[in-house]
Amino acid sequence: MNVRNKATKINLLDFKTVPMRTFHMTWMAFFLCFFGWFGIAPLMPLVREDLGLTKVQIGNTIIASVAITVFARLLIGWLCDRIGPRKTYTWLLVLGAFPVMLIGLAQNYETFLLFRLAIGAIGASFVITQYHTSVMFAPNCVGAANATTAGWGNLGGGVTQMVMPLILSGVLAFGVGEFMGWRLAMVFPGVALLLTGLAYYKFTKDFPDGDIAELRRKGQIPVREKVKGSFRSAVKDPRVWVLFVIYGACFGMELTINNIAALYYVDNFELSLAKAGMIAGLFGLMNIFARTMGGFLSDKCAGKGGVKARVFFLGATLFFEGMALMLFSRMTVLPLAIGTMLIFSLFVQMAEGATYSIVPFVNKKALGAVSGIVGAGGNAGAVLFGFLLRSEALSYSQALFILGGIVVGVSVMSFLIRFSMEDEKIIKEEFDTAVANNRLSRAEPGLSFG
Numbered sequence: 001m002n003v004r005n006k007a008t009k010i011n012l013l014d015f016k017t018v019p020m021r022t023f024h025m026t027w028m029a030f031f032l033c034f035f036g037w038f039g040i041a042p043l044m045p046l047v048r049e050d051l052g053l054t055k056v057q058i059g060n061t062i063i064a065s066v067a068i069t070v071f072a073r074l075l076i077g078w079l080c081d082r083i084g085p086r087k088t089y090t091w092l093l094v095l096g097a098f099p100v101m102l103i104g105l106a107q108n109y110e111t112f113l114l115f116r117l118a119i120g121a122i123g124a125s126f127v128i129t130q131y132h133t134s135v136m137f138a139p140n141c142v143g144a145a146n147a148t149t150a151g152w153g154n155l156g157g158g159v160t161q162m163v164m165p166l167i168l169s170g171v172l173a174f175g176v177g178e179f180m181g182w183r184l185a186m187v188f189p190g191v192a193l194l195l196t197g198l199a200y201y202k203f204t205k206d207f208p209d210g211d212i213a214e215l216r217r218k219g220q221i222p223v224r225e226k227v228k229g230s231f232r233s234a235v236k237d238p239r240v241w242v243l244f245v246i247y248g249a250c251f252g253m254e255l256t257i258n259n260i261a262a263l264y265y266v267d268n269f270e271l272s273l274a275k276a277g278m279i280a281g282l283f284g285l286m287n288i289f290a291r292t293m294g295g296f297l298s299d300k301c302a303g304k305g306g307v308k309a310r311v312f313f314l315g316a317t318l319f320f321e322g323m324a325l326m327l328f329s330r331m332t333v334l335p336l337a338i339g340t341m342l343i344f345s346l347f348v349q350m351a352e353g354a355t356y357s358i359v360p361f362v363n364k365k366a367l368g369a370v371s372g373i374v375g376a377g378g379n380a381g382a383v384l385f386g387f388l389l390r391s392e393a394l395s396y397s398q399a400l401f402i403l404g405g406i407v408v409g410v411s412v413m414s415f416l417i418r419f420s421m422e423d424e425k426i427i428k429e430e431f432d433t434a435v436a437n438n439r440l441s442r443a444e445p446g447l448s449f450g
Contacts (some may be wrong), residue, residue: 006019009405018204027148035156036193037161041160041161042277060113062390063387066386074372075124080127080372089128093194094193094198099118101191104184123379130150134360134371138430139427141438143296143297143353151353152287154291158287161258161283162277223422231369239418241373242417243359246372256403258280260396262356264396294354295353300358311358314417318410319411328400329397344383365366
């Protein structure tokens with residue numbers, strides 16, 4: 001699928017052109033999805049007390065929150081190829097808002113588990129975000145665009161750790177008890193998701209030149225019947241499955257930390273809920289620049305060494321991610337724990353950005369399918385990590401040390417991602433053309449990069 005009129009730079013002050021308006025809408029939508037997805041995480045100490053949850057039961061809810069997303073991401077990628085990202089995102093946001101608002105109705109472990117399972121579906125929003133920026137931006141800046149929209153969206157996982165305790169405090173100020181307070185607090189992110197879904201439909205387009213139905217009538221993109229084999233072709237490509245595993249080792253790890261960070265600091269350092277939430281939020285706040293840095297540096301590497309350089313950079317970031325996690329797991333002094341957590345956060349998010357700077361070049365005819373499968377890998381990793389963390393035989397610190405070693409091992413798999421000489425030539429020609437077009441548009445005002 002060859003999309004025309006892609007943007008060759010990221011102009012952050014541009015809210016009028018279709019690519020940049022989509023850029024801002026998609027990262028904000030993903031931010032709120034993350035906020036709703038993990039909104040309950042910083043409130044878990046209260047939920048644990050209210051519902052009498054054991055460590056195994058908490059582990060099961062963590063697994064549920066990410067397990068359903070594996071299947072949702074596969075479906076969402078397929079839907080993007082067929083009906084376009086605009087309608088797909090709208091429906092996901094609107095339908096996903098309801099379990100977020102209604103989780104407060106849970107009265108026991110079983111019902112809470114079901115709500116966590118339903119909420120996990122909104123994690124599939126990541127696939128739409130990556131698909132939408134991939135079709136809006138040219139090869140010279142698509143890595144930075146994908147990384148920035150995903151990174152700023154992932155930021156919601158950090159902000160929710162800080163903001164949800166504050167929302168809870170606001171609710172409690174009206175004289176509500178703590179056990180009712182956490183239930184009412186979850187209504188706020190749910191309402192925000194519902195409103196964002198309606199805004200997404202109004203302010204975005206599927207592609208730079210228009211919506212998918214319109215472009216199919218004009219013959220500019222394949223009709224539905226020709227898209228049918230796209231998922232099959234993506235499944236047959238071994239590079240897709242290597243990226244699936246790699247993304248599990250980076251994004252899967254971020255999801256895992258988002259779910260346990262507040263509990264980790266409460267239990268290991270005897271902090272209050274508010275303080276633990278603030279510190280845990282720092283992990284997600286690194287998304288302000290860390291994931292963007294991964295995509296940006298990957299684009300820079302591609303300018304010098306082509307797609308091979310992107311692959312090498314990905315392997316290096318994964319290696320350092322694993323080493324940093326092992327170091328963090330051994331920290332028993334709070335300032336050192338925070339410092340090593342931030343180093344780990346930097347590399348895990350750079351690895352995520354580097355992964356999706358490669359995805360747009362694997363199979364352009366099945367971009368949605370590839371994005372969906374690789375994105376599902378992140379949640380599959382989180383599910384597997386969740387089983388380790390729920391073990392009564394291991395402390396969280398011991399489990400994280402083991403996971404760090406696994407990530408180091410996975411980093412070697414990056415060398416299995418290879419492109420043919422013909423593909424490398426085509427990718428380089430597209431990159432050079434995009435760079436040339438970007439130079440011609442440098443005179444336009446605005447804060448930009450890429």
